[in-house]
Amino acid sequence: MIQVCLLKDGQLLTGGEELLAEEGRKWIDVQQPTEEVLLRLAERFGLHKLAVEDCLHLDQRPKLEEYPNHQFIVLQGFTAASKDVCDLTLHEHHFFLASDWLISVHEFPFAGLDAVMRRVRDDPKATLGRGTDFILYMLADGLVDAQFPILDVFSDELEDLEVAIFDKVEPTQLQRIFEMKRMLVTFRRVLSPQRDVVGMLSRRGMTNIEDRTTLYFRDVYDHLVRLYEQIDAGRDIVGNVMDGYLSMVANKTNDITKQLTIFSTLFLPLSFIVGFFGQNFEVLSSRGYYYAMWVTIIGFPAALILWFKHKRWL
Numbered sequence: 001m002i003q004v005c006l007l008k009d010g011q012l013l014t015g016g017e018e019l020l021a022e023e024g025r026k027w028i029d030v031q032q033p034t035e036e037v038l039l040r041l042a043e044r045f046g047l048h049k050l051a052v053e054d055c056l057h058l059d060q061r062p063k064l065e066e067y068p069n070h071q072f073i074v075l076q077g078f079t080a081a082s083k084d085v086c087d088l089t090l091h092e093h094h095f096f097l098a099s100d101w102l103i104s105v106h107e108f109p110f111a112g113l114d115a116v117m118r119r120v121r122d123d124p125k126a127t128l129g130r131g132t133d134f135i136l137y138m139l140a141d142g143l144v145d146a147q148f149p150i151l152d153v154f155s156d157e158l159e160d161l162e163v164a165i166f167d168k169v170e171p172t173q174l175q176r177i178f179e180m181k182r183m184l185v186t187f188r189r190v191l192s193p194q195r196d197v198v199g200m201l202s203r204r205g206m207t208n209i210e211d212r213t214t215l216y217f218r219d220v221y222d223h224l225v226r227l228y229e230q231i232d233a234g235r236d237i238v239g240n241v242m243d244g245y246l247s248m249v250a251n252k253t254n255d256i257t258k259q260l261t262i263f264s265t266l267f268l269p270l271s272f273i274v275g276f277f278g279q280n281f282e283v284l285s286s287r288g289y290y291y292a293m294w295v296t297i298i299g300f301p302a303a304l305i306l307w308f309k310h311k312r313w314l
Contacts, residue, residue: 004045027115027120027128027135030105041103046134047096048072048082055105058092062173062194064201071208073136076190077143078150079110085153086183093143097208102132104139112142113131133209137216144223147191151230154180158234162241169248170299171182181238186232262308266301273297 030037038052054060065072073095078088091110096103106113116138120127128135158180165173180306201209202217209217272297 013046025100025128025132027102027132029117030103031109032107033105037103045070045096045098045101045103047103051094051096055094058107059090060094060196062190062197064197064208070096072096073201075140075143075194075197077110077112077146078187078190079146079209080150080153085150085157086179088150088183088186091143093139095139097132097136098254099208100132102135110143110146112146113139116142131213133213134216136201137213137220140201140217141220141223144198144220144227147187147227148223149188151227151234152182154234155230155237158237158241162244165241165245165248169252174245177238177242181242182233184231184234184238188235191224191227191231195221195228198224226284258313262313266304269300269304270297273300 005164028041030041033055035056038055041047042049042052046069048067048070051065051067054074056073060074062070062076063074075093075095077091079091081087081089089108091106091108093110093113094105096105104113116127116135119138120135122257125136128164161173161176161180164170198217198221200206202221204214206213208216
């Protein structure tokens with residue numbers, strides 16, 4: 001007998017209480033877990049109290065733990081909460097895996113999980129009929145594949161940011177660079193241990209994992225490796241964008257300093273000329289000195305400008 005049931009807020013939404021008591025292969029999904037629900041499942045399926053305690057505190061890192069009659073697996077993923085790629089929601093999924101039942105525990109709804117649920121309900125023999133480990137594979141695959149669109153959007157925004165920096169430097173761009181850098185650090189912190197977990201699931205001889213299912217977990221492992229490579233490439237690009245921003249700011253500062261220096265150079269001799277011809281001497285008040293003063297005031301800056309252009313300082 002193949003059974004699928006869904007628990008939410010302590011209420012059994014599909015089937016009845018008899019599903020928990022009947023024998024047969026089953027998948028139980030628990031959304032927004034409560035202590036009462038988990039204790040009831042622990043009593044029915046013999047779940048270890050340490051694993052149940054971890055489910056009540058959704059702050060675990062990806063891991064795989066062996067218990068006498070089941071395995072406890074923690075996997076994580078992200079979804080974009082808004083159009084801002086840095087505004088992410090962390091999804092932490094806990095799994096209890098045995099040979100004839102699978103219990104998945106999570107706090108938030110997840111599109112990948114809903115797709116697996118529909119697939120299992122439409123064709124239970126081709127999904128749950130292949131084993132609970134195959135359901136675990138589909139859930140892990142959906143969780144991992146959901147990360148690719150996020151990193152694709154991240155890469156596109158990073159390229160646009162790089163182009164915008166070389167067009168015009170703005171202080172808000174530096175803040176955005178740091179936000180994207182923190183986002184990559186968060187991704188790396190989650191996916192790094194998760195790659196090790198899926199790597200263990202893809203090995204032959206794992207308890208409750210059939211050899212034919214390990215091939216599918218290898219595919220999930222390859223996807224995680226690709227994600228990890230994208231994260232590393234993104235970190236390098238973020239570093240290059242940061243260097244480009246600092247270089248553009250330095251160039252802008254140099255241009256401002258250069259312009260101010262040229263203005264100072266032009267007005268320094270003018271100040272000397274005006275001060276010299278402004279002396280209170282009768283001889284300097286003659287018409288010849290008056291014309292000489294204006295010729296010097298006009299000619300000297302013009303000569304300096306020509307000199308600067310000759311040296312390519314302007």
